[in-house]
Amino acid sequence: MGATGDVETEHERPRREEMLRLFHDAQNAEPLHNFVTSDKLAEIARKLDIPLAEAEGVVSFYRHFSRRPRGRYVVRLCDSLSCRILGSLDVYRYIRRRLGIGRGQTTADGMFTLEVVNCLGCCDTAPNFMVNDTLYTNLDESKTEEVLAALEHEAVKEVER
Amino acid sequence: MRHIQYLTGYTSEGVGTDVEEYMNAGGYVGLQRALALRPREVVEMVTDAELRGRGGAGFATGKKWSTVRTDSEVYLVCNADEGEPGTFKDRFLMERAPYLILEGMAIAAFAVGAHKGYIYIRSEYPRIISELQTAIDTARSTGVLGQDILESGFDFDVGLMPGGGSYVVGDETALLNSLMGNRGYPTLKPPYPTDRGLWDKPTVINNVETLACVPLIFSEGPEWFRSIGAPQSPGPKLYCLSGHVHTPGVYEFPMGVEVRELIEAAGGVDGRFKAVQIGGTAGPVYDEAALDHKLDFASMKSVGGSLGSGAVVVMNTSVNMGHVLEVIMRFFSEESCGQCFACRYGTRQLEHMANEIATGTGREEFLGLMRETAEVMYHSSLCPFGQSIDLALTTLLDNFSDELRAHIGQQDYIREVMA
Numbered sequence: 001m002g003a004t005g006d007v008e009t010e011h012e013r014p015r016r017e018e019m020l021r022l023f024h025d026a027q028n029a030e031p032l033h034n035f036v037t038s039d040k041l042a043e044i045a046r047k048l049d050i051p052l053a054e055a056e057g058v059v060s061f062y063r064h065f066s067r068r069p070r071g072r073y074v075v076r077l078c079d080s081l082s083c084r085i086l087g088s089l090d091v092y093r094y095i096r097r098r099l100g101i102g103r104g105q106t107t108a109d110g111m112f113t114l115e116v117v118n119c120l121g122c123c124d125t126a127p128n129f130m131v132n133d134t135l136y137t138n139l140d141e142s143k144t145e146e147v148l149a150a151l152e153h154e155a156v157k158e159v160e161r
Numbered sequence: 162m163r164h165i166q167y168l169t170g171y172t173s174e175g176v177g178t179d180v181e182e183y184m185n186a187g188g189y190v191g192l193q194r195a196l197a198l199r200p201r202e203v204v205e206m207v208t209d210a211e212l213r214g215r216g217g218a219g220f221a222t223g224k225k226w227s228t229v230r231t232d233s234e235v236y237l238v239c240n241a242d243e244g245e246p247g248t249f250k251d252r253f254l255m256e257r258a259p260y261l262i263l264e265g266m267a268i269a270a271f272a273v274g275a276h277k278g279y280i281y282i283r284s285e286y287p288r289i290i291s292e293l294q295t296a297i298d299t300a301r302s303t304g305v306l307g308q309d310i311l312e313s314g315f316d317f318d319v320g321l322m323p324g325g326g327s328y329v330v331g332d333e334t335a336l337l338n339s340l341m342g343n344r345g346y347p348t349l350k351p352p353y354p355t356d357r358g359l360w361d362k363p364t365v366i367n368n369v370e371t372l373a374c375v376p377l378i379f380s381e382g383p384e385w386f387r388s389i390g391a392p393q394s395p396g397p398k399l400y401c402l403s404g405h406v407h408t409p410g411v412y413e414f415p416m417g418v419e420v421r422e423l424i425e426a427a428g429g430v431d432g433r434f435k436a437v438q439i440g441g442t443a444g445p446v447y448d449e450a451a452l453d454h455k456l457d458f459a460s461m462k463s464v465g466g467s468l469g470s471g472a473v474v475v476m477n478t479s480v481n482m483g484h485v486l487e488v489i490m491r492f493f494s495e496e497s498c499g500q501c502f503a504c505r506y507g508t509r510q511l512e513h514m515a516n517e518i519a520t521g522t523g524r525e526e527f528l529g530l531m532r533e534t535a536e537v538m539y540h541s542s543l544c545p546f547g548q549s550i551d552l553a554l555t556t557l558l559d560n561f562s563d564e565l566r567a568h569i570g571q572q573d574y575i576r577e578v579m580a
């Protein structure tokens with residue numbers, strides 16, 4: 001690195017503490033697949049001036065980020081105690097029947113990925129899942145059906161547009 | 162014991178989320194008073210109030226603040242990672258009373274000499290992240306955050322940091338690593354963060370609820386604070402009621418409220434009471450003997466338990482304790498950071514055995530093996546995560562051994578979720 005430009009770039013370059021935020025941005029930039037692409041990861045490593053392997057090491061630690069393409073809608077179903085005793089297993093079984101996917105799997109059309117996660121911090125409305133950034137509460141089979149159908153509908157509308 | 166509305170006084174609709182309304186309700190009186198004191202006096206008042214950390218460990222807040230190394234720049238971090246299953250009080254406060262938290266942070270910062278603070282918030286709260294950012298911006302433009310706070314000459318600003326979905330990161334040493342853009346691995350203490358934290362600078366970490374209590378100490382006085390609830394761990398406390406109660410939610414009571422009273426406040430048990438887990442996933446699981454337990458740090462410790470985060474998960478007789486065992490052990494196995502062998506391997510073994518028990522293929526000797534495994538982990542794990550499994554497991558096995566034994570050899574449907 002040239003000595004003269006250093007002061008400038010030092011100010012412009014994001015600091016290492018920005019790493020997780022950059023991962024979030026990178027993942028959000030792929031709304032159809034919800035993952036951090038290799039290009040984006042390399043870009044982040046360059047911006048932070050760290051080896052690519054180091055960025056890879058950090059991103060792999062955090063469950064929120066994926067390095068492989070996922071569905072357009074990532075369903076994060078809570079299966080911690082409060083949700084479990086109020087029916088998360090029923091919700092899980094319904095999704096499995098309805099979409100044909102189990103935990104960690106993505107539907108063939110790339111629409112849904114199902115993840116089973118731990119407490120989402122809203123046990124007072126258990127059982128819960130999040131779909132991308134939206135929380136759905138007090139779930140049972142019929143509400144799950146409503147949510148899935150609405151998301152399918154939304155996706156179809158966007159394709160038509 | 163009656164429920165109280167000190168913290169929740171700021172959480173009612175429209176009060177805590179609007180800076181003007183918040184001030185009309187008495188907000189920022191505490192900060193004003195604190196800024197008129199010397200930092201050392203501010204620390205002394207918190208010590209005098211006997212405030213203990215609400216993040217789980219119950220560490221004396223005044224003591225933490227008084228041990229900060231002073232020969233360097235200091236950072237303040239608000240722990241809003243709230244990953245403990247059954248816990249949603251920090252979310253409640255952040256949603257409804259962001260200025261109470263920011264005011265508490267400003268007082269804490271003044272006390273310990275910090276000019277920069279961070280709120281590390283779990284990424285599962287995306288809406289709160291944007292609302293908090295708005296509150297931070299508003300606080301800045303109102304003069305209660307940023308430069309020359311309330312014209313006192315004191316500068317303090319706050320940045321928001323989203324997490325990445327990891328329970329272990331809630332541990333303070335792991336959280337600091339994560340904040341610096343590293344894997345969220347816990348590290349051995351000492352050095353304590355107050356000595357060597359963010360970028361090796363002294364750093365104070367407090368839980369959201371702890372910081373929310375701080376303004377009250379200055380607006381109402383330390384004697385007032387100390388007069389509420391249990392003598393050895395006083396003050397208001399937010400309890401999180403969930404599971405089989407009629408009206409789950411956050412309930413504010415004086416420290417030391419009985420489990421029975423809390424359940425009544427939450428509308429009573431939906432069905433017949435069977436079990437309760439207190440303090441989070443690593444907390445003890447009790448039968449009805451727990452109904453008389455007083456929920457404060459000292460009382461819970463005296464019965465061999467722990468108050469933890471204040472989570473209270475109520476279970477009725479429909480709940481299968483084999484499933485509870487499985488859910489808890491799977492949590493530990495999934496969330497172990499994998500850094501130390503005992504915890505990485507032990508949690509896998511525990512999950513495996515619990516799964517076999519829950520699905521009816523378990524063997525009698527698993528019950529003893531699980532205890533041994535947890536005990537080894539207690540002695541050889543690096544951080545409290547691996548050490549803490551012992552309590553949940555032994556209470557579960559002690560209090561529900563007949564049922565768990567009877568479970569052995571009975572096929573169940575639980576395997577489905579494991580697939």
Ligand SMILES: Cc1cc2nc3c(=O)[nH]c(=O)nc-3n(C[C@H](O)[C@H](O)[C@H](O)COP(=O)(O)O)c2cc1C
Pocket residue numbers: 213214215216217218219220222240241242243244245328329330331332333334366367368369371372544545546
């Ligand atoms: C595995 C683990 C997870 C933790 N999770 C949290 C958490 O989500 N929120 C929190 O405030 N403290 C959590 N803690 C406790 C913190 O390490 C720390 O004690 C606390 O933030 C200090 O704040 P306080 O003194 O105000 O309680 C956790 C500890 C461990 C070991």
Ligand code: SF4
Pocket residue numbers: 329346347496497498499500501502504505542543544545546547548
């Ligand atoms: S005890 Fe477990 S969670 Fe804690 S550092 Fe070791 S492996 Fe990680």
Ligand code: FES
Pocket residue numbers: 078079080081082083084118119120121122123126127128246247248
């Ligand atoms: S247990 Fe599901 S949100 Fe807490």
